[in-house]
Amino acid sequence: MAPKKVTIVGSGNWGSAIARIVGQNAQQYPNLFDQTVNMWVFEEIVDGQKLSEIINTQHENVKYLPGKKLPENVVAVTDVVDSCKNSDILVFVIPHQFVPKVCNQLKGNLKSDAMAISLIKGLSVNPNGGIKLISEEIHEILNIEVSVLMGANLAHEVADEKFCEATIGTLDKKKDAEMWFKLFNTENFRINVVEDANTVELCGALKNVVACAAGFADGLKLGDNTKAALIRIGLMEIIKFIENFYPGARLETFLESCGVADLVTTCYGGRNRKICEAYVTSKKPLSEVEKELLNGQSAQGPLTAEEIYATLQSKNSVEKFPLFVAVHRICKGEVPADRLIECVRAN
Ligand SMILES: NC(=O)c1ccc[n+]([C@@H]2O[C@H](COP(=O)([O-])OP(=O)(O)OC[C@H]3O[C@@H](n4cnc5c(N)ncnc54)[C@H](O)[C@@H]3O)[C@@H](O)[C@H]2O)c1
Ligand SMILES: O=P(O)(O)OC[C@H](O)CO
Numbered sequence: 001m002a003p004k005k006v007t008i009v010g011s012g013n014w015g016s017a018i019a020r021i022v023g024q025n026a027q028q029y030p031n032l033f034d035q036t037v038n039m040w041v042f043e044e045i046v047d048g049q050k051l052s053e054i055i056n057t058q059h060e061n062v063k064y065l066p067g068k069k070l071p072e073n074v075v076a077v078t079d080v081v082d083s084c085k086n087s088d089i090l091v092f093v094i095p096h097q098f099v100p101k102v103c104n105q106l107k108g109n110l111k112s113d114a115m116a117i118s119l120i121k122g123l124s125v126n127p128n129g130g131i132k133l134i135s136e137e138i139h140e141i142l143n144i145e146v147s148v149l150m151g152a153n154l155a156h157e158v159a160d161e162k163f164c165e166a167t168i169g170t171l172d173k174k175k176d177a178e179m180w181f182k183l184f185n186t187e188n189f190r191i192n193v194v195e196d197a198n199t200v201e202l203c204g205a206l207k208n209v210v211a212c213a214a215g216f217a218d219g220l221k222l223g224d225n226t227k228a229a230l231i232r233i234g235l236m237e238i239i240k241f242i243e244n245f246y247p248g249a250r251l252e253t254f255l256e257s258c259g260v261a262d263l264v265t266t267c268y269g270g271r272n273r274k275i276c277e278a279y280v281t282s283k284k285p286l287s288e289v290e291k292e293l294l295n296g297q298s299a300q301g302p303l304t305a306e307e308i309y310a311t312l313q314s315k316n317s318v319e320k321f322p323l324f325v326a327v328h329r330i331c332k333g334e335v336p337a338d339r340l341i342e343c344v345r346a347n
Contacts, residue, residue: 003031006183007038007084009102010093011055011076013297014119015039016065017155018093021186023071029182033089040083041076042094044296052076063296068159081109089115089183090144095298096122096134103141110142117147117168117180121204122300125307129314131245133201147176148197149184150204151257152265158189165190165257169197192256199249202242203258207266208301209308210234212276212327213344214267216337219280226341230323231267233344235260237321241308244317272301280337302331322346 006026008019019039026033041052046063054062055076059069077083084090084106094102099120116138124132135146151166158164166184168191170176177193185191194200213230235254242249253259267273271294278289290299305328312318318325326343329335335343 003034004088004179005034005036005038005086006089006091007040007077007087008074008091008093009040009080009084010091011039011041011051011061012064012094014153014155015093016061016068016070017153017159018091018119018184019070019074020068020159021189022091022183023074025183025186027071027073032179032182035073037071037074038077038083038087039070039074040080041078042098043078050078052078065155065159080105084114085109085111087111087114089117089179091117091119092134092138092146093119096120096124096300097298097303099124099134099137100141103138107141110144114142115145115147115176116142117149118201119149121150121208122304123205123307125310129310131307131311133198133246134205135197135201145171147171147180148201148204149180149191150200150262152261153189153257154265154269157269161186161188163188163190165192165261167191167200167253167256167258168193169200169253169258170195171197194250194253194256196248196250196253198246199242199253200256200258202246203238203254204262205300205304206238206241206308206324207234207263208270208272208299209305209324209327210238210263211266211270211272212301212305212331213323213340215273215276215278216280216327216330216340218273219277220338220340222341227267230340230344231263233323234267235263237323238263241321241324244315244320245311271297271299275299276301276331279331285333286331301327305331 120134124137139146147170168180217227309328322344
């Protein structure tokens with residue numbers, strides 16, 4: 001079989017960190033993977049130069065992952081269709097609000113047997129009010145199989161090659177596990193493949209909302225016990241949400257890297273935590289704080305909280321998820337952050 005061509009659809013903070021791993025692993029398995037890995041870059045000008053040109057000459061994404069070299073076999077391509085049309089494997093890693101636009105551009109322009117894996121932590125809202133997984137959204141638009149990779153993976157720490165773990169959720173472990181393992185696993189990025197893909201993905205999306213609560217608590221200087229209580233309540237709401245809307249989760253999945261481990265790392269070291277802390281301390285709007293602190297990166301928690309809230313409203317379930325709802329209302333400025341504990345105290 002010919003080596004598979006891989007494209008990384010995205011080149012932000014996580015997209016660039018994972019490109020280091022995928023580029024290296026492609027080189028390690030020349031019989032399995034084409035030696036050139038494409039990376040789709042949403043073009044922008046950085047210090048008067050095109051970001052794609054900087055990446056292809058300096059082999060560094062100076063805006064989204066400064067100070068870390070990309071392997072030279074990772075090539076930036078700015079036309080999303082050109083970057084993907086001959087590829088067998090698509091690694092989706094863009095902020096979730098851009099998924100419909102990007103996938104609609106790709107529609108009808110892919111190999112019929114292309115496969116995808118989504119590293120995107122977020123949700124999409126159906127017009128009827130229900131939620132959709134990002135993997136489902138990609139599948140619906142492109143009609144290709146979509147696995148997911150989630151875990152306790154702060155991009156800068158992965159790029160520093162500090163030990164961590166990640167969970168791949170796939171629908172058919174027998175068929176796909178070995179290929180995904182070889183594409184992503186390294187000494188310091190340990191992959192476990194499971195079949196409970198929906199739970200893996202939902203853990204990745206929902207933990208961002210709990211991270212916002214952790215950030216509010218930090219901004220209010222509520223201390224470690226309170227933050228731990230919020231993480232516990234948040235975990236219970238994650239489990240309840242999955243039971244209600246995507247039943248059939250396996251308990252073990254919550255104990256994978258995508259579950260408790262990601263919840264912990266994101267509540268201590270993530271961008272959602274950071275901007276929500278600053279929202280409380282600075283009293284500036286969230287959008288302004290995000291702009292000031294993240295230099296073009298995107299925190300997905302506030303948008304996910306809004307998407308969850310719309311779903312809960314349409315299902316008459318708002319009162320069952322006080323933490324998720326409080327995060328949304330605080331992000332929107334409808335409730336002051338110092339009422340967070342009052343909102344969740346009854347749990
Ligand atoms: N950064 C992390 O530590 C991390 C770790 C694990 C998972 N994730 C998840 O991975 C996904 C991608 O995150 P990231 O950190 O790579 O991105 P990011 O937060 O760095 O976002 C910036 C990216 O969005 C792109 N972008 C901006 N405007 C765009 C547009 N109009 N259309 C398309 N793209 C546009 C930028 O070019 C850039 O590549 C998210 O779902 C995130 O939750 C992130
Ligand atoms: O920085 P955050 O809050 O987007 O979290 C990053 C990762 O999802 C942590 O695993």
